[in-house]
Amino acid sequence: MHTAPRELTRPPAAPPQGLRITPLGGIGEIGRNMTVFEHAGKLLVVDCGVLFPEESQPGIDVILPDFTSLESRLDDIEAIVLTHGHEDHIGGVPYLLKQRPDIPVVGSQLTLAFLSAKLTEHNIKPVLVHVEAGDRHTAGPFALEFIAVNHSIPDGLAVVIRTPAGVVLHTGDFRMDQFPLDGRLTDLRAFGRLGEEGLDLLLVDSTNAEIPGFTISETELTPAIDQVFTTTPGRVIVSSFASHVHRIQQVLDASHARGRKVAFVGRSMVRNMRIARELGYLTVPRGLVIDYAKTRNLPPNKVTLICTGSQGEPMAALARMAGETHEVRISDGDTVLLASSLIPGNESAIYGIINKLTDLGANVVHKGNARVHVSGHASAGELVYCYNILRPRNVMPVHGEPKHLRANGALAERTGVPTDNVLIVRDGVVVDMVDGVARIVGQVENDLVYVDGQTVGHVTEDTLADRRKLSAAGVLTVLAFLRSGTAELAEPLEYLHRGSVHGQDSLDNASRAVEKALADATRNKTTAGDQLEDIIAKTVARSLARSSRREPVVIAVVLDA
Numbered sequence: 057m058h059t060a061p062r063e064l065t066r067p068p069a070a071p072p073q074g075l076r077i078t079p080l081g082g083i084g085e086i087g088r089n090m091t092v093f094e095h096a097g098k099l100l101v102v103d104c105g106v107l108f109p110e111e112s113q114p115g116i117d118v119i120l121p122d123f124t125s126l127e128s129r130l131d132d133i134e135a136i137v138l139t140h141g142h143e144d145h146i147g148g149v150p151y152l153l154k155q156r157p158d159i160p161v162v163g164s165q166l167t168l169a170f171l172s173a174k175l176t177e178h179n180i181k182p183v184l185v186h187v188e189a190g191d192r193h194t195a196g197p198f199a200l201e202f203i204a205v206n207h208s209i210p211d212g213l214a215v216v217i218r219t220p221a222g223v224v225l226h227t228g229d230f231r232m233d234q235f236p237l238d239g240r241l242t243d244l245r246a247f248g249r250l251g252e253e254g255l256d257l258l259l260v261d262s263t264n265a266e267i268p269g270f271t272i273s274e275t276e277l278t279p280a281i282d283q284v285f286t287t288t289p290g291r292v293i294v295s296s297f298a299s300h301v302h303r304i305q306q307v308l309d310a311s312h313a314r315g316r317k318v319a320f321v322g323r324s325m326v327r328n329m330r331i332a333r334e335l336g337y338l339t340v341p342r343g344l345v346i347d348y349a350k351t352r353n354l355p356p357n358k359v360t361l362i363c364t365g366s367q368g369e370p371m372a373a374l375a376r377m378a379g380e381t382h383e384v385r386i387s388d389g390d391t392v393l394l395a396s397s398l399i400p401g402n403e404s405a406i407y408g409i410i411n412k413l414t415d416l417g418a419n420v421v422h423k424g425n426a427r428v429h430v431s432g433h434a435s436a437g438e439l440v441y442c443y444n445i446l447r448p449r450n451v452m453p454v455h456g457e458p459k460h461l462r463a464n465g466a467l468a469e470r471t472g473v474p475t476d477n478v479l480i481v482r483d484g485v486v487v488d489m490v491d492g493v494a495r496i497v498g499q500v501e502n503d504l505v506y507v508d509g510q511t512v513g514h515v516t517e518d519t520l521a522d523r524r525k526l527s528a529a530g531v532l533t534v535l536a537f538l539r540s541g542t543a544e545l546a547e548p549l550e551y552l553h554r555g556s557v558h559g560q561d562s563l564d565n566a567s568r569a570v571e572k573a574l575a576d577a578t579r580n581k582t583t584a585g586d587q588l589e590d591i592i593a594k595t596v597a598r599s600l601a602r603s604s605r606r607e608p609v610v611i612a613v614v615l616d617a
């Protein structure tokens with residue numbers, strides 16, 4: 057495996073006959089997937105998703121790929137191709153289209169429908185290009201072909217990108233379920249044809265590369281899901297991604313068989329299921345789905361509720377039910393079915409919710425105690441099959457944390473891809489492919505771009521460091537009354553606490569340190585208020601860190617006595 061060096065310079069000009077590949081997200085993390093392809097001065101974007109924040113990123117809604125390197129090139133973008141409708145593949149599109157709304161967006165029917173619903177909320181009218189598996193489409197110098205792939209959302213596509221520089225396959229997210237609920241298989245025959253044609257570069261999903269064997273089929277879950285509906289004396293409350301149409305179909309079928317009525321709860325769930333139903337991806341028997349309000353008149357064992365929040369998102373319906381702030385009140389006899397994978401980073405939030413729901417009397421069924429969910433990603437066995445069928449010259453594992461990428465790279469090597477041709481990169485690393493040889497040539501901007509409320513990119517790593525400090529040690533305001541025009545204290549310092557707690561000794565130490573610092577300031581003739589505030593705040597922070605090992609956010613205010 058060839059791993060990108062830690063330090064890389066800016067890339068040279070793109071090679072005129074070559075293909076440049078720049079991942080701007082999704083490499084080194086699970087989320088915000090985005091890859092930019094460049095040929096003959098034109099750009100093609102594949103996916104543009106969001107990453108969900110971790111607990112160490114408080115107050116953040118979502119995290120975007122870094123578009124900085126595209127800012128001067130927006131007019132060169134021929135299209136945005138979307139492989140499927142998950143948030144980590146489409147969630148960033150509104151933010152890119154805000155910069156240039158008329159970039160054509162290419163994708164399958166359900167993907168574009170989910171995107172359109174999202175863009176309506178952002179008041180953007182997109183230029184949509186609808187394609188299906190087997191279709192070909194030309195975007196500038198990029199000849200595209202779309203291949204059906206099976207994933208945990210219907211209508212997934214892998215994309216073949218042909219340029220004079222060679223043939224590339226980007227798998228998107230996929231697995232090889234041989235008995236999918238909708239009968240739509242990953243098209244291995246198309247993979248085979250591509251292998252015969254000669255594949256120069258494979259960008260391949262790494263999420264489950266560490267998991268040996270094969271991801272089990274969706275259909276194998278049916279008995280465990282049915283069991284829940286048969287044995288639950290109260291309501292069944294199912295929490296799932298609002299895009300997991302197949303799992304929700306299973307829940308609808310199981311409910312129907314047991315004479316339960318179903319209500320969708322939560323805005324995104326109601327919206328997406330309406331779309332999926334209208335487009336024929338969800339089959340709903342007449343009269344099965346009713347409004348939540350009507351379920352109150354039914355016996356609990358005749359009710360199924362389907363809501364979001366399976367990742368522990370604090371504002372989603374499930375977390376609010378657990379916190380008893382939702383109109384749906386959990387009670388004895390209810391079963392909560394978590395039909396989802398645990399996305400790394402969300403574990404503690406989800407375990408917290410499971411415990412709260414249990415305390416409220418619910419029986420919580422999840423992946424850890426019943427076979428009620430299966431991943432949407434190919435395990436190692438499936439990946440090896442793909443390598444052997446596709447026989448790629450070069451491989452770039454994508455969609456995964458570093459450990460997933462390396463595991464995937466190792467699989468590629470085991471199937472005979474030369475070690476120098478397996479590139480382990482990270483977001484922002486630039487790869488050029490010329491004459492069938494792919495090489496790392498540099499790096500562009502690759503910061504995490506934080507969305508917080510209406511702001512994009514205003515929150516920095518420093519802001520987050522302050523927020524973490526605030527949550528751990530609170531804020532301490534220091535009032536310093538100085539003789540006008542001097543750095544001399546007229547009165548002892550005053551401390552105002554908000555969420556911060558310190559012993560008197562620590563504060564006395566801090567006050568003595570400030571007196572010394574102000575004496576130094578007097579000698580240096582420093583009298584400007586903002587400079588003195590800075591000196592006082594830093595001195596207090598340093599002193600408290602030493603004496604009490606606490607690091608509150610310290611704000612100093614200088615006032616004339």
Ligand SMILES: [Zn+2]
Nearest residue numbers: 140142207229
């Ligand atoms: Zn996905």
